[in-house]
Amino acid sequence: xxxxxxxxxxxxxxxxxxxxxTKRYLAWEIVWLVYNIVNAMSVTYIGASAQLITGxxxxxxxxxxxxxIGTSVWSYLSVTFEGVTDMITIExxxxxxxxxxxxxISRFTHLIGSCWYAVAHGLLFTFVQLxxxxxxxxxxxxxxxxxxxxxxxxxxxxSFVGFGIGAAVLPLLxxxxxxxxxxxxxxxxxxxxxxxxxxxxxxxxMQPLASISPATYVLNGLRAALLNNQAIWSGEIWSNTxxxxxxxxxxxxxxxxxxxxxxxxxxxxxxxxxxx
Amino acid sequence: MAIQSPEGxxxxxxxxxxxxxxxxxxxxxxxxxxxxxxxxxxxLKRKKEAGKRxxxxxxxxxxxxxxxxxxxxxxxxxxGKSTLVRILSTLLIPDAGYVRIFxxxxxxxxxxxxxxxxxxxxxxxFFKKLSPMENLxxxxxxxxxxxxxxxxxxxxxxxxxxxxxxxxxxxxxxMSRGMQQKVAIARAFLTAPIVLLLDEPTTGLDPRxxxxxxxxxxxxxxxxxxTILITTHDMDEAEALCDRVAIIDQGRIVAQxxxxxxxxxxxxxxxxxxxxxxxxVFMHYTVAHxxxxxxxxxxxxxxxxxxxxxxxxxxxxx
Numbered sequence: 001x002x003x004x005x006x007x008x009x010x011x012x013x014x015x016x017x018x019x020x021x022t023k024r025y026l027a028w029e030i031v032w033l034v035y036n037i038v039n040a041m042s043v044t045y046i047g048a049s050a051q052l053i054t055g056x057x058x059x060x061x062x063x064x065x066x067x068x069i070g071t072s073v074w075s076y077l078s079v080t081f082e083g084v085t086d087m088i089t090i091e092x093x094x095x096x097x098x099x100x101x102x103x104x105i106s107r108f109t110h111l112i113g114s115c116w117y118a119v120a121h122g123l124l125f126t127f128v129q130l131x132x133x134x135x136x137x138x139x140x141x142x143x144x145x146x147x148x149x150x151x152x153x154x155x156x157x158x159s160f161v162g163f164g165i166g167a168a169v170l171p172l173l174x175x176x177x178x179x180x181x182x183x184x185x186x187x188x189x190x191x192x193x194x195x196x197x198x199x200x201x202x203x204x205x206m207q208p209l210a211s212i213s214p215a216t217y218v219l220n221g222l223r224a225a226l227l228n229n230q231a232i233w234s235g236e237i238w239s240n241t242x243x244x245x246x247x248x249x250x251x252x253x254x255x256x257x258x259x260x261x262x263x264x265x266x267x268x269x270x271x272x273x274x275x276x
Numbered sequence: 277m278a279i280q281s282p283e284g285x286x287x288x289x290x291x292x293x294x295x296x297x298x299x300x301x302x303x304x305x306x307x308x309x310x311x312x313x314x315x316x317x318x319x320l321k322r323k324k325e326a327g328k329r330x331x332x333x334x335x336x337x338x339x340x341x342x343x344x345x346x347x348x349x350x351x352x353x354x355x356g357k358s359t360l361v362r363i364l365s366t367l368l369i370p371d372a373g374y375v376r377i378f379x380x381x382x383x384x385x386x387x388x389x390x391x392x393x394x395x396x397x398x399x400x401x402f403f404k405k406l407s408p409m410e411n412l413x414x415x416x417x418x419x420x421x422x423x424x425x426x427x428x429x430x431x432x433x434x435x436x437x438x439x440x441x442x443x444x445x446x447x448x449x450x451m452s453r454g455m456q457q458k459v460a461i462a463r464a465f466l467t468a469p470i471v472l473l474l475d476e477p478t479t480g481l482d483p484r485x486x487x488x489x490x491x492x493x494x495x496x497x498x499x500x501x502x503t504i505l506i507t508t509h510d511m512d513e514a515e516a517l518c519d520r521v522a523i524i525d526q527g528r529i530v531a532q533x534x535x536x537x538x539x540x541x542x543x544x545x546x547x548x549x550x551x552x553x554x555x556x557v558f559m560h561y562t563v564a565h566x567x568x569x570x571x572x573x574x575x576x577x578x579x580x581x582x583x584x585x586x587x588x589x590x591x592x593x594x
Binding site: 005264269 | 310365404410
């Protein structure tokens, strides 16, 4: 009981610390939010202009919502991923990494403590982005099921956290450019998950990669919820939920395991130290 | 014996230790860092020349520290002091030998050791945008201290270390290096560790602050039965604070004992009738290699031998 209380307190320590950092870096948060909004608008305007570009009459409203869901999920994934991988990069840069790693807490507590703030931060960030970008377009949300959409986003978060923990190994092992190296994981997810297009347009050899990406199922589920009013218990949503459950159950423990191995290697080779 | 820490963190209240055991036991510890050459130069050079360069940072060190002792590790920059402290802090795994804290192995019983120790490093490592209070609350929660209790204790410790009240909520980046280092010391004291590792804690502090920190270190030993390992190259500090010192050079302990014992030994070796200073003791043991009787005879005196070896060392460095 006492140990559980300790781990709970420690987990909250990461949440509180990251919230304090967000407040102190508010200007950066605003810049990052504007950057994401501008990016999302640029992509969504492709949908608005599709009829003009092709000269063919298409359902522009559907396409806009299709792309907007893509940009929102991509933004959520990026912010959450950034939050998870940054837990090492920022600590290395500030020089606090040694103090955090010599604290008497389990690595699971450390990682999950950092991740639940990243998820909350990502959800809030994406919600604001969605409101702002949505206000620029006439969105047809008459077929939207918001409960299902929230459920899919939360179900996908667990897997995103697992993948994020796995990617956080890169800044742990590569002291100078590890954070940038973790971008490759995000880039591959962007390519194969059908963020802006159906997975079926990808070359045949690339399509199996989509089936191991949690973003694929989150996007499918969100589109079914917001474009086709699918309920949580519908067959279409379930077909995207169970792969997410499995991916989450596998990716989080696997991510923590990989991280622990990497930590041991870092302790053997002296990489667990401040940078600069 | 359960650790009594009336003002301390929750973390140590349920730990049982054997007070008859040595607080720190370092046996045959070595650490070698292998530094890879850049990929391009590895590809261009022949196989024999390519590969890794080895740096023996800690070389077969054995040292025992008793409970409530304050022991100083004296060494030049790059002598291996910080590597040794990082091994004790569970941040590095030694290549050979073992380290035990009150019988708990730093590698096998890592979590237990982490509950017993805390550390102050030469750099005050903080989230610089956050205030001392925000940084210390974060540390306190990691060591299982409730928020309200931690806040009261943080104010008390920072006040005693001379941090003005109005600075406690301001970002650390606006503080001088000396003040930041005091906050780092407060962070270690906050958890009332029973083994405190101080890695050049007073480097960069003004004389008054140094004395304040030294007083606080002694207090920690007196009131909390703490055992303290301090690395420094401030000989006055070592003399003022340490029960025993060990001099480390090129990763090896070349001398250890009380300050008086070491002074006496060097005085005899130098055939002096006047007392030697700790600076002279340090220079004697960390010169290019230990000056032997044969070398004193060869050069005519200890001073001449010392000068000759220093000149030789400078030539080699060039």
